[in-house]
Amino acid sequence: MITLFAATIILGLILTALTRRSRRLCGTIGVGTVTIMSGILFCVAYRVFTGGPRNLSKPLMVIPSLGAELTVSVDYLSALFLVIIGLVSFAGTLYSFRYMDLYPSQGIARFYHCLILFIAGMVGVVSVSDMFFFFVFWEFMTLTSYFLVIYEKEDQVVLRAGLKYFIMTHVGTAAMFIGAILLQTRVGSFAFAALREALSGMVEAHPVQLSFVLGLFVLGFGTKAGMYPVGGWLPDAHPAAPSGVSAMLSGVMIKMGVYGFVRFFFFLLPVSTHTFAWGIVIAACGAVSLFMGTVSALLQHDFKRLLAFSSIGQMGYILLGIGTGLAFYEINPLLSVVATMAGMYHLVNHAVFKGLLFLNAGAILYKTGTRDLNRLSGLYSVMPLTAWVTLIAALSIAGMPPFNGFVSKWLIYQTTIIGGISVPVFILFGVVAIFISTVTIAYFIKFFGTCFGGEMGSELETSLRPGLDVPYTMRIPQNIFALLCVLLGLFPWIPLQMIHAGLTGSLYGNSLPHLSSVFGMSEIGLIPMMGGVQAGVWFPLMGLLVFGGCLMVAVIISRVGSPESRSVPIWNCGEVYDTDEVRYRAQSFYLPLASHFERLVSWEAPPIHLKKPERIYRGIDFDKVLFYPLVTAMLRFSEMFRRTHVGIPQVYMLFQVIGFILVVAVIVWLTLM
Amino acid sequence: MTVWLALVFLLPLAGVLLLLTGFPSCFQGERASRLASLSALATLVAAGGVIVQSLGKPPAFFLFGRMPWIRTESKLFGAVLDPLSVLMLVVTVVIGFLVVFFSNGYLSSKNREHPVTSGFVRYYAWLLFFIFSMIGLALSPNLLQFLIFWELTTICSAALIAFYEDETSFRSGFKALLMTHIPGLFFIVGLAFIFVYTSSFEFASIGRLPGTIKVMVLICLLLAGWAKSAQGPFYTWIPDAMVAPTPISAYLHAAAMVKAGAFLIARVFTAGFEVGSGIGLLTATVAIITMFMGLVFYFVQDDLKRLLAYSTISNVGYIFLGLGLGAAGSLVGLRGGLLHLLCHAFAKTLLFLSVGAISYAAGTRLISRLSGLAGSSPLLAGAFITGVLSVTGIPPFSCFWSKFFIVVGAFELRSTFGVILGILVLGESVGAFIWFIVVTQRVFFGEPREAGETFAFPFAIKLVLGALVILTLAAPLLGIPFLEGVR
DSSP states (O other): OHHHHHHHHHHHHHHHHHTTTOHHHHHHHHHHHHHHHHHHHHHHHHHHHHHOOEEOSSOSOEETTTTEEOOBEEOHHHHHHHHHHHHHHHHHHHHHHHHGGGOTTSOHHHHHHHHHHHHHHHHHHHHBOBHHHHHHHHHHHHHHHHHHHTTSTTOHHHHHHHHHHHHHHHHHHHHHHHHHHHHHHHHSOOBHHHHHHHHHHHHHHOHHHHHHHHHHHHHHHHHHHTOTTTTTTHHHHHHHSOHHHHHHIIIIIHHHHHHHHIIIIIIISOSSHHHHHHHHHHHHHHHHHHHHHHHHHHTOSBHHHHHHHHHHHHHHHHHHHHHHHHHTTTTOHHHHHHHHHHHHHHHHHHHHHHHHHHHHHHHHHHHHSOOBGGGOOOGGGTOHHHHHHHHHHHHHHTTOTTSHHHHHHHHHHHHHHHHTTTSTHHHHHHHHHHHHHHHHHHHHHHHHHHHHSSOOOHHHHHTSOSSSSSOHHHHHHHHHHHHHHHHHHHOTHHHHHHHHHHTTTSTTGGGOOOHHHHHOSOSSSBOOEETTEEOOOBOHHHHHHHHHHHHHHHHHHHHHHOOOOOOOOOOOTTOOOOHHHHOOOGGGTTHHHHHHHHHHHSOOOOOOOOOOOHHHHHHTOTIIIIIHHHHHHHHHHHHHHHHHOOSOHHHHHHHHHHHHHHHHHHHHHHHHO | OHHHHHHHHHHHHHHHHHHHHTOSGGGOGGGHHHHHHHHHHHHHHHHHHHHHHHTTSOOEEEEEOOOTTSOOSSOOEEEEESHHHHHHHHHHHHHHHHHHHHHHHHSSTTOSSSOOOSOHHHHHHHHHHHHHHHHHHHTOSSHHHHHHHHHHHHHHHHHHHGGGOSHHHHHHHHHHHHHHHHHHHHHHHHHHHHHHHHSOOOSGGGGGSOHHHHHHHHHHHHHHHHHHTTOGGGGGHHHHGGGSOHHHHHIIIIISHHHHHHHHHHHHHTSSSOOOHHHHHHHHHHHHHHHHHHHHHHTTOOBHHHHHHHHHHHHHHHHHHHHHHHHTTOHHHHHHHHHHHHHHHHHHHHHHHHHHHHHHHHSOOBGGGOOOHHHHOHHHHHHHHHHHHHHHTOTTSHHHHHHHHHHHHHHHTOSHHHHHHHHHHHHHHHHHHHHHHHHHHHHHSSSOSSTTOOOOOOHHHHHHHHHHHHHHHHHHHHHHHHHTTOO
16 A cells, blocks of 8 residues: 555656646646545545554664654554545645646646645654654655745745745744654654653653653644644745645644644653643643634735634634643543544544635635735625535534534533533633634624625626636535535534544543443434533434425425515615725724734734844954964064075075084984983 | 775876876866766776675775884775775765766856866866875775875865965965864874874774873864864864865865864774763864854855855764764764764755856856746756755755754763753754755745846756755665664
């Protein structure tokens, strides 16, 4: 399997390089390669879910001095992430096939090379069980995604975004290097199993050092996961990338940070007081990011930037979920399981709906050529499909039943509020999470309303690309994601089963409760049980049945009554204005909120103005103390030497005589000795 | 085997003689480059033969000749083949050939920065003579031969820095000569002590010296090594040496000659005696100070070559740091240092030659006057970016592996000092990374300097850049298993 995967990558790289002159052919090969890669990933994941974890029997590469081995092992957790990677990568690549027409002046082979290697890097991250090679793939993923972010390499804004992204994540990784090496020097190996030993050895003996190490890992993974404030690269980098790539960055890559959190804190860290403490830290970070990210998103006019901030917010929900799970492991194991699974479930959901939203954003950009919400309106008439799938995604992300976002968010609220009974601070997190969810719907009303609602401005109308909606290769991925949004919401049992399996081997160990004892026996709904409390009931199909019934009744009534329908212009309170001038623009939304929060969220670090550190340079200019004195001394010596050469033969003869006498004297003295 | 070894020594020397005597008259003037390439290639092949035969065998000595007035137990001259000398030999001959071949394209009247129309024979003769000296140094079985070839490389370096024969070149050449030779006198002092006390020039005989004398000798050798490798207070000659033709800067002042100092220390530290952690920590401390001194100068450089020179200072600091950690008791650190010697040699040569290609085609190497070069030549951009990612240590590029070894080595000391060292090293690495990525973006991305400008390179330049990209990527893969043999 791994040989096939590697062969696909290499073949894909070579073929795309060879066909770089023809954009269509190169694109076809690129999409084909990624499709095969995704197929292999699904296949591996399927085998793991049905047949248990799989390992390669021997490591691919060994570095004895470091105790590092490139061991490939795919357990349930890895398989879950492989599915997400495969899905979003396939959709993003297929989408990019036509989307890349937006960049006619850039080389196309470069794009597919980076994309394929980027996917390979992500696959590597989740499927090795050795910290050293984990880092190798981790940074490789960062590197390739950096090149994808700066794909439009002439644009200074894009370049600055890429720079910020690469530097911030590299610093985060360097922090993790320190942590990992501190662990490695205790056991002499980077294998996950060895690191677990090292961690458990430190729990009692060196708690302070352990906290330091864990803090470094939170920093490193948090940077990648877009945690506030270390995830500050995210709102710049995601909009800068081509939209298909944005979907992959937001849909999968930042999830690698969460993978790191889960792998490290649930699988490697032994149960101790540290689990509780760091659980609260992660949950708090999550709560802060969900507040800051979402409120910042509310104030954006650039819709890709809006989505990027929204990613910070949604990552906050995920971190809140798994942080709660970690903190309550000892207090209330059942609640802990539900919280962890809710966080992971939100991760899966976020991959789907944020991927969809970025694809939709890309579709609008493709169609109109602008990212500014203020210049958009009335797009429903030209892109109805995009409008519908955007609506689905927006309702999902805002946590509206029966879509997928609702279920995971609901579980997160439940666990935080119920957990708050024993640890009160979680009530605060839960309340923040619930209220911020309304802010989410607020900014999607803004997004959806300004984009698709109203009438189209005449200026906009002339700048549209011809044709209804977008090319069908871009519509297929949109439809896939939209369908998944609905299905994951209607049948939460399926993803939860995969997530439940993913926690096998984590700190829950053998005490991991059976899925039916957590979520009830029913396979079409959820009855979460947390420590003997039945925390609610959710049967989406039944709800849907009720809503569907009502809809049917309404339709029947309207059929029976057969009312007269007519189309009228938009009512402007009786005034007749040219609608272009008085349209309610995106920047007019939420002005009171904006005036309150602007200071808080659009805070920029003051630019660093170092006065030229002349003193340092003068201090280490060793020419003054070494070279110049040396040269001066040498010149002086030469000068003295020159003076002895007077040019009179008699003086030279005198030198010879003196020298002769000296030599004779020395020889006589030596023989006498 | 002996024949192969003799060939390795004689082939470059034969090239020098043929060039100087002007015997085959078809190889005069601009065509001297062909003879030189041929000679370097033949040396590479011979060295390849030697290396292949020596792999997997225990260290072997091939000695002959004495000096009648020096009484020692073993013969004085010849060659030793062990992992260390093979490592240095690879760096010397492989990069040597690539640089000579690169000069074919670079040293021409089409060069937009420095059109060259004369002096070819002088250039190639000195270059081949340098290859010869460096081979002698790499294969030295004892300190005496080491010293002789050490001074020969210094002379070659000074002569080649002054190649353009203008005022600054002469001054810089003189400075390089003085700054490496005068501290090099400490080498002679140390050697005299060793001979007086042990009647031998073996590397291992330092271990037989009495305590304080041993420390003094080691410090003497360190001083000489620091000067040769532009470390500590002696770094100042290397930025000025950048007036040399770029292939020379690449070879002498990035890959081979500046590594000679580190190589001397590596020889001494792995000779099989207890160096003592005091000396090890001294080496490490000076190395880390040097690294940060180099880093501080990054931010004000506008000349790409000077930037690379300071980066070389920092990176040779890494090698010294690794060696120091090795002496202080960390085998991983030692291996990391040696691995860095190999990886950095290829990566930095690649960077220098890319800059050479930039100035060849664009006529300038000032960062402020370059931008958007990626559109002008994708090959050049690929080569430079590979070099940058390698030197700054982004996985999976080459110097990442060696830097990681060194950081692990620092932490492995399991002392507070070790941890601080490790964190500082990472800090330097991140700092260098930040600046290099900023410079890469400025030079290669953004709006092109002139719209639609494309660079046309001669075949030699393209081939060498391509080969170096591959070698840079492959260096850690070959180096890591090879260096497991060093202890």
